[in-house]
Amino acid sequence: MSARQEVAQKEDHLAAAGFILKPANTPARAAMLTRLPPHRFLRRDKGDMVTYVYADPNVCDCLYVGSQQAYATYRAAQQAQYMADENRMTAEAYEDSSWDWGSWGPWGGGPGYGPGYGPGWWGPGMGW
Structure with a gap:
């Protein structure tokens, strides 16, 4: 996915969470938009x-404006998507039962982590 597509997808999620799109359709708005850091959330307390x-x-030449509730909704949706992606990746990691893990040699993280690769594989200067 390109950077432009990622931003467009993020903006779809902002709109779904309740953010309102305000186009930079006047010279004053366009000038003010350039003063804000692009593609970052800013909080304003009044x-x-x-x-x-x-x-x-870059993508819509606009400003998305949302309430605290819209921001919380956006963040909750992002967290839910992250968890769904993590669960999907975990499931994919164990999906192929014919994979021969033994072909890759012994498993382990070194001393203190159960069976490791042993001294022939790891030695001084390798962080253990």
């Missing part, structure tokens, strides 16, 4: 109100 903004001068 009294009891917390607002998050996400500037995208």
Whole structure:
């Protein structure tokens, strides 16, 4: 996935979480957009109100604005996606029952981690 596609996907998730797209469609907005760090969340506190903004001068030439609730929703969705990806990768790691793990030699992390590769494989200067 290209960087542009990643940003576009992130922006889809922002919109789904409740962020509002504000286009930089005036000279004043365009000028202000260039002053913000691109593709990073910024938090603005004003009294009891917390607002998050996400500037995208490259893909949509816009600013996403969201409440604390929208930001929490976005983060929760990202965490859920991360966990789903981790679970999928873990499942894939054990999916091929015909894989011959023994062909790769003994397993272990060295001293203190059970059977390791032994002194012929590891020696002084290797961090153990």
